[in-house]
Amino acid sequence: MLKDILTKRKKDFAGGVHTELRAQINKTRGVSLLSGSLTTNVRSEVSGVSARVYKNGVCGFSSTAEYDDEAVTAVLSAATDNAVFMDKRAGKKSPPLPDVEAGRTVREFSDNDPVQKEYIEFAGALDAYIEKNCPGLSGRGVSVRADSMEKILCVSQGHDAHVILPRCYVYLRLTADTPAGVPVELFVPVGGKGTFDTVFSDPALLYPQVDALYEKLMQKREGVYPTAGEKTCIISGELTGMLAHEAVGHTVEADLVLGGSVAAHNLGKTVASPLVTMVDFAHTCLGEPTPLPIFADDEGTPAKDAVLIRDGVLTGYMNSRQTAQHFDMEPTGNARAYLFSDEPLIRMRNTAIVPGTSKLEDMIASVEDGYYFIDTNNGQADTTGEFMFGVCMGYEIKNGKLGKALLDTTISGVAFDMLKTVDMVGDTISWSSSGFCGKKQPMPVGLGGPAIRCKITVGGR
Amino acid sequence: MIELDKISGNVIEKLQAAGADKAYCTAATSVTREFNVDGGAFSLMRTLFDNSLSLTGIVGGKKGSVGINRFDDGAVTQAVADCVASASSSEPDSAWDLAPDGETRSFTQGVLEADTDRLFDRTEELMEQIGKKYPKIMVEQLIVSHVRSHSVYRNTNGAFYTKDAGYYNVELMFSAHEGETASSFFGTGVITDNLDRPFMELGSIEKDLADVEKQIHTKLVDGKFTGVMLLPPGCLGSFLGDIADNFASDGPVLEGTSIWKDKLGKQVADPRITISFAPGNQEIVCGQSYTTEGFLAQDFDFIREGQLESFLIGLYVSNKTGVPRAKNDGGSMVMRPGDRSLEEIISSIEKGILVGRFSGGQPSTNGDFSGVAKNSFLIENGKVTHAVSETMISGNLADMLQNVVAISRERVTDGSSVLPYAAFAGITVSGK
Numbered sequence: 001m002l003k004d005i006l007t008k009r010k011k012d013f014a015g016g017v018h019t020e021l022r023a024q025i026n027k028t029r030g031v032s033l034l035s036g037s038l039t040t041n042v043r044s045e046v047s048g049v050s051a052r053v054y055k056n057g058v059c060g061f062s063s064t065a066e067y068d069d070e071a072v073t074a075v076l077s078a079a080t081d082n083a084v085f086m087d088k089r090a091g092k093k094s095p096p097l098p099d100v101e102a103g104r105t106v107r108e109f110s111d112n113d114p115v116q117k118e119y120i121e122f123a124g125a126l127d128a129y130i131e132k133n134c135p136g137l138s139g140r141g142v143s144v145r146a147d148s149m150e151k152i153l154c155v156s157q158g159h160d161a162h163v164i165l166p167r168c169y170v171y172l173r174l175t176a177d178t179p180a181g182v183p184v185e186l187f188v189p190v191g192g193k194g195t196f197d198t199v200f201s202d203p204a205l206l207y208p209q210v211d212a213l214y215e216k217l218m219q220k221r222e223g224v225y226p227t228a229g230e231k232t233c234i235i236s237g238e239l240t241g242m243l244a245h246e247a248v249g250h251t252v253e254a255d256l257v258l259g260g261s262v263a264a265h266n267l268g269k270t271v272a273s274p275l276v277t278m279v280d281f282a283h284t285c286l287g288e289p290t291p292l293p294i295f296a297d298d299e300g301t302p303a304k305d306a307v308l309i310r311d312g313v314l315t316g317y318m319n320s321r322q323t324a325q326h327f328d329m330e331p332t333g334n335a336r337a338y339l340f341s342d343e344p345l346i347r348m349r350n351t352a353i354v355p356g357t358s359k360l361e362d363m364i365a366s367v368e369d370g371y372y373f374i375d376t377n378n379g380q381a382d383t384t385g386e387f388m389f390g391v392c393m394g395y396e397i398k399n400g401k402l403g404k405a406l407l408d409t410t411i412s413g414v415a416f417d418m419l420k421t422v423d424m425v426g427d428t429i430s431w432s433s434s435g436f437c438g439k440k441q442p443m444p445v446g447l448g449g450p451a452i453r454c455k456i457t458v459g460g461r
Numbered sequence: 462m463i464e465l466d467k468i469s470g471n472v473i474e475k476l477q478a479a480g481a482d483k484a485y486c487t488a489a490t491s492v493t494r495e496f497n498v499d500g501g502a503f504s505l506m507r508t509l510f511d512n513s514l515s516l517t518g519i520v521g522g523k524k525g526s527v528g529i530n531r532f533d534d535g536a537v538t539q540a541v542a543d544c545v546a547s548a549s550s551s552e553p554d555s556a557w558d559l560a561p562d563g564e565t566r567s568f569t570q571g572v573l574e575a576d577t578d579r580l581f582d583r584t585e586e587l588m589e590q591i592g593k594k595y596p597k598i599m600v601e602q603l604i605v606s607h608v609r610s611h612s613v614y615r616n617t618n619g620a621f622y623t624k625d626a627g628y629y630n631v632e633l634m635f636s637a638h639e640g641e642t643a644s645s646f647f648g649t650g651v652i653t654d655n656l657d658r659p660f661m662e663l664g665s666i667e668k669d670l671a672d673v674e675k676q677i678h679t680k681l682v683d684g685k686f687t688g689v690m691l692l693p694p695g696c697l698g699s700f701l702g703d704i705a706d707n708f709a710s711d712g713p714v715l716e717g718t719s720i721w722k723d724k725l726g727k728q729v730a731d732p733r734i735t736i737s738f739a740p741g742n743q744e745i746v747c748g749q750s751y752t753t754e755g756f757l758a759q760d761f762d763f764i765r766e767g768q769l770e771s772f773l774i775g776l777y778v779s780n781k782t783g784v785p786r787a788k789n790d791g792g793s794m795v796m797r798p799g800d801r802s803l804e805e806i807i808s809s810i811e812k813g814i815l816v817g818r819f820s821g822g823q824p825s826t827n828g829d830f831s832g833v834a835k836n837s838f839l840i841e842n843g844k845v846t847h848a849v850s851e852t853m854i855s856g857n858l859a860d861m862l863q864n865v866v867a868i869s870r871e872r873v874t875d876g877s878s879v880l881p882y883a884a885f886a887g888i889t890v891s892g893k
Binding site: 035037038041042046047048061064065074079082083085090092124138182183184230255256258262343377378388389391410412440459 | 599
């Protein structure tokens, strides 16, 4: 665990500027078995200290891999020098940042760090189960990955903090050939927040997930390509979460709004069906902890929910302290940094469309000729809101009933157009949090939503 | 001055003392100086001092790896213990190995000293030129940096490599706007070892800015057709990277799922296609000098005149499968130019699409791909007619290489690749 040598250094912060001083350690443990061969067996730790100084609308930043008094002095000095250089060459004469609530955030956490043997044996047990119980595969992959980031933050004004965010996942991949000899695969992540020993106690508890994945893969082997074109479809909560994050969330990050995203012209306007409400949750959603709870960000802003769309109307952006000042909004704690050597950027936390009242079975029964898209293996979107998601599992819907499984396809559309077609919203939220969002730096994020009924463009073959 | 040769030597000794039969490690320091422009205005200057120490031990055929960014004795001792414990917990696999015959070599590449003021000036100049020549462009983010690194590699077979490298990096994200109408965003960039020329003149930066300004107003493609896909160098690089990953990389070769698994030495592409991985190419900035396993990196042909010459696999997969290893770890892609100008190629296309960026799902194992054509133009009767939106393209990566229409004489170098334009037939293009 990191020792706090930062708090005593507040006396060294320069006057007339805003300073953030942050010590951080990121740990990663990884094991991968590829068709039985252990191809990855690695542990890594990256740590250090950084300082950021805000002066007249521009910033200076510096970091070093050391973590002692001398290193703190060095990064404070270099960050100040850089801020002075930027102010001289490109200063904006901006007013000081408005104050946020002051205080201190400390979260209780487990610091357990199981040895590599435990990861290897867990992955090995799952691999052996797959090999024994899933005949006819042409390939299989089992990976276990745990990562955590621990931070100590001291700021000129705001919340100081000492927090840790650990998470751990098992990734299962199964590959089989279709009768025509074409390889198809399915993949599922299982896990969540916490250290390996708190998330996973027994590999046998995951065997049902293996069985379910195998059953879906066998259906997919016999699958058909969907017909291309716009269709009324049900998309699962996993896909709704992807839509919320990729196609809407990024466009309402205030730095991308300033960079020209579609949300710049839509604040206060109707961008979705009245059934759609979307929130970037900080740490609690519907009374339950979010997958990756954030209590204070790396600028010292205490974290609150950011309501982005309320009843179909675009109501807000996600902000840093600087962009909140620009847009005259309240900062909600979205400025986060991935490594000690990264500056805080506006990032999503746990972004979700809020559940409605419909039952999934009623939603499926309401579709005469369409598709139920369930799992995605990737997604991309534009600052215009145009999106494309790969769909790796789904079913036909014919006369309100599920039909044949689908082979890989894509769905696409323009978010603020597509969301206006939503006419049913499921009553259960599904979260996923196993991946990284990419935006200069990677960042663990949670994304979620209920199943929704909408019109969407299907790629077909 | 941190003595990386001593640190790396100490690590190897400790790994051997702890039971490693074979081991390798890399110790490195780096300094990064960086300017950021956000939303069209300068926002940040960063100076980063970092260390890295990666170590791998093979104990009785069992392999473990650890990475840290500290060099103090306590951290190194703990890392060695973790590495050996991880390896010991693994299963033995005789395929893990190192380059057999090590030697001592040193490498110096690029520009080691950063000219920070000049770097700022070039950045300011680029912003001014964009404002004057391409007023509809909005810069979402511009990151320019100089990265200097000093590294030492050692292994237990006698390899001892030292390397000093430095380069400037430019990454530009932007879109074009007219009122409330906007193009898709686009990213471009270069790596360079000097600041002699304005950034606007490097790579495809100016061409990309000009193209995106023409993509504000788009039309939907009417219906569906099968036609020619013309790829500019940047997008071609993405497709070729997918081809390499899908058919020739460690995973599909090890699992035997590659559709090219029996194609070594056989024709997999049109004879006009020759693709190399060439870190030694003169237009590549700071290319790889040695591989993870301790081999000196050499240029090699991936596909020569249509024939598959090498898979892109490391020593482990090579030992597992009996297929020869690649002579470097990848990157630095160079493709042989064709014999026609870009203008001639466009004028020969009756119906097709110029795809500036492909936003697609992971291609299937068999090479099927589909996705959205972003930053793209329709080509009709030999002319680029208009920008398109909400347009899907689909095809097969392996078939593409067999269906080459033409490859351009012109090539673009961005410091990490040297690629021409290339046109491929048989691509399905469908509108909304």
